[in-house]
Amino acid sequence: MQPVIVPEPDGSVRVDGRRVALGELPSVVVAAGASARWTWDDTNRWYPGLLAAGVRVERAYDLRLGHRILRGSALASWPEPGDAPPGPWDTLPPAPLTSTPDQPAMLFAAPGVDDSAPGPDPVAELAVQDAVVAASLAAAGRLRLLLAAESAGALAAVEMYHAGLPWLADVHDAVLTETLGPRPRLGERPARLEELAHLIRAALDAPASLNPDSPRDLLRAIERAGVGARSLRKWELEQLDHPVVEPLLEYKSLYRLLTANGWAWLEAWVRDGRFRSEYVVGGVVTGRWASSGGGALQLPKSVRRAVVADPGWSFVIADAAQLEPRVLAAMAGDEVMAAAGRGPDGRGADMYAGIVASGAVPTRELAKVGMLGAMYGGTTGSSGQVLPRLAKAFPRSLAFVDDAARAGERGEVVTTHLGRSSPLPGATWHETQAGAYQDDAGDDDVAKARSYARSWGRFTRNFVVQGTAAEWALCWLASIRRRLWALGPSPSVSDDGPVPAPFAARPHLVFFVHDEIVVHTPADLADAVAAEVQAAAAEAGRLLFGDFPVQFPLSVAIAPSYADAK
Incomplete structure (x- = not known):
């Protein structure tokens, strides 16, 4: 079941052809059941109102986010040429959840959204996107996973805003x-x-x-x-x-x-004991999230002492260990590097120590510097000295990022494992490259063009790894979200406490940054939550890389304060 929400000029909505008043939408969503996958133009526009009514959506599809991925993916054949003028879906911005902390979002329509003006047609757009994915043939499964994960991330982002991060x-x-x-x-x-x-x-x-x-x-x-x-x-x-x-x-x-x-x-930014930051899903070109207010992605350690769980509750804090090099090993099909990631004990707690144990480099610090250099294009200092040794030990992984860098230097597009593609370099880049081939080009022109090419190559080198790591994190987040809800409420916590419905007495996500999550949970469910977070990491690895033998171990802590986990 895939009901589509279509806004009408009179302020009502159509749901699968049936006109529904906005005030009735929560009951319609509840009646459809958990198996429904709701489709709408923008999660930020519709989901806050449902949560305010105490209604959680299990699955949804965000057409705005899906359009952006498919329009730019080299794996998808969009019906319009790449140089076609931007259409309404290309220019549709994410609806803000609030313009300031003092102005809460309107029910089902963010401030600044004019529901009386005709917008792009969600039904027609869904048909186009379904056709584009189907036409991608062998890549269809990967694209569907990416679109589902991106939309699940959008649900989680609004839920974290709704619940808020406890803050004293x-x-x-x-x-x-x-x-x-x-x-x-x-x-x-x-x-x-x-x-x-x-x-x-x-x-x-x-x-x-x-x-x-x-x-x-x-x-x-x-x-x-x-x-x-x-x-x-x-x-x-x-x-x-x-x-x-x-x-x-x-x-x-x-x-x-x-x-x-x-x-x-x-x-x-702190109101009623909660910090609520507005995440921007896919706000970075690689697919990583950004934040439009409050700086949620950069909370210094010194202020984390203020992040304290409610009485009777606790935090489960988890982050992935060396996520990007593990992703690189899986993308490159490098079983030798994957084995180093598992380590001598088979648990893979520290990939850099595993690289040292493999004999590639003598110290953990050199292993870390070398791997960061491989993924980010470091060619000088310690990184440059270590890279030849890593290339000899792990040729498949190093060749993979080198190929991505050379593609960027040629001005080509590279693509993540699931299908998010890098943008093309801009006009200045192309003009600089063309200038180096002019008859009157001097040494400075050639050097400038080479510098620009290498700079873009460093971007594409990292894009494939960082972007795929972001895809793993999205799948991890989606799996955690589903698993937490399945745990149900705790009988030991009152459902009329500071945690808002529909998460009262239930464990729920409250913070996410790249490869780290924080779950606010009733204390008696903390151990179960930690186990589910671990299981979700393994599930994310299987979703992306099947049975390839790469591990994604986590550092997991249960603590009453965010600062206590560090």
């Missing part, structure tokens, strides 16, 4: 006060930053007017003082022996905390 504002305030000093008056620096600013000026023999918050002014002062730094990057400053380095590095770290997660962030 008083603990957060205490962390800030302990680290920065008491909250300053508007326009003033916290005490610790002011102390560091004085130390920086003294070390540089700079006037009291020097503002450490101004990179331009700070670099000028550093140059005048003969420090020897050409930038304010941490790795460059750490190489220098100068009195300004220590206070400057501390200032930069604390300034990031203040601006990214300080008192203003706390007031803006």
Whole structure:
């Protein structure tokens, strides 16, 4: 059963040809049962209202997300040429869940959505997408899995926004006060930053007017003082022996905390004991998620002390160990590297240690640096020295990413395991390449073209690995979501507590970032949740790579606070 929701100009909707008032939609969804796969233009537009009514959707298909994948996939034959002008589905933005934390989303329509204006036809678009997938022949199964996983991710993203990440504002305030000093008056620096600013000026023999918050002014002062730094990057400053380095590095770290997660962030994003950030599914070109508010993908360790489970509840925190190199081994069909990933004990807890045990390199640090260089295009320093040894030990894996890099250098498209394709390089890239072949091209033109080509090759080299790792994570997330619901509610937790319906008394996802998840669960179900999270990782591996012998081990912790798991 695949009912399609079609919005009508009068504010009602059609569901499989039947007109339904918006207020009746939750009961219609419940009546359809868990086996229905709901199809709509945008999950962000419809699912928040259903959750607000206490209704969970088991399966859905997001046409906006599906269109974007299929339109750009080299495995799919879209009926329109690639250079055709963008249509309504190409330009359809994701509906915002809220414009600010103080303005909650409208029921079934996000702020700014004009339901009176005719929109693109979901029924016609579904038919087109089904036909495109069917025509992809051998790739159809992979594309269907990718589309299903992307849509399941969209459901999970809205559910995490709805449930929120438990957050104690008083603990957060205490962390800030302990680290920065008491909250300053508007326009003033916290005490610790002011102390560091004085130390920086003294070390540089700079006037009291020097503002450490101004990179331009700070670099000028550093140059005048003969420090020897050409930038304010941490790795460059750490190489220098100068009195300004220590206070400057501390200032930069604390300034990031203040601006990214300080008192203003706390007031803006934490409401009623919950932090709710709006995830953007597939917001990065590789398929990784982004965030449109609150910086959910970059929560520093110092503020994680404020992430505390509700009374009677706990967190299950899990992250995948060395996900990208394991994905690379599976994509390349490299059984030798997969065996290194399983390790001497067969459990595969540390792939880098397994690479050392294989004899490829002498230390874990070199194994890590070398693998990162292989996947991200590092050819200098320790990475460049180790790569030949890794290429000899794992030729299939290294050849796989090298091929992807060479395709990028030629300006070609590369594709992830399930079918998400990289974009083509832009006009500037093509103009630079063409300029190198002109009769009057000089050495600088040739060098510039070569540099541009190699830069795009580094992008495509990593695209295939990072994008496929994102696909594994989506399948993992979808499996966890399904398994958590199947566990049911806990009899030991009240269903009228702070957790909103339909997740009251049930374990539920509250945080996701690339290869890490956090589940908020009744404490008596924590062990069962941990087991299901582990099983979901194995299931994700089978969905993508069948019976290829690659393992995806997790680091799993059960803790009352997010900080306790690290």
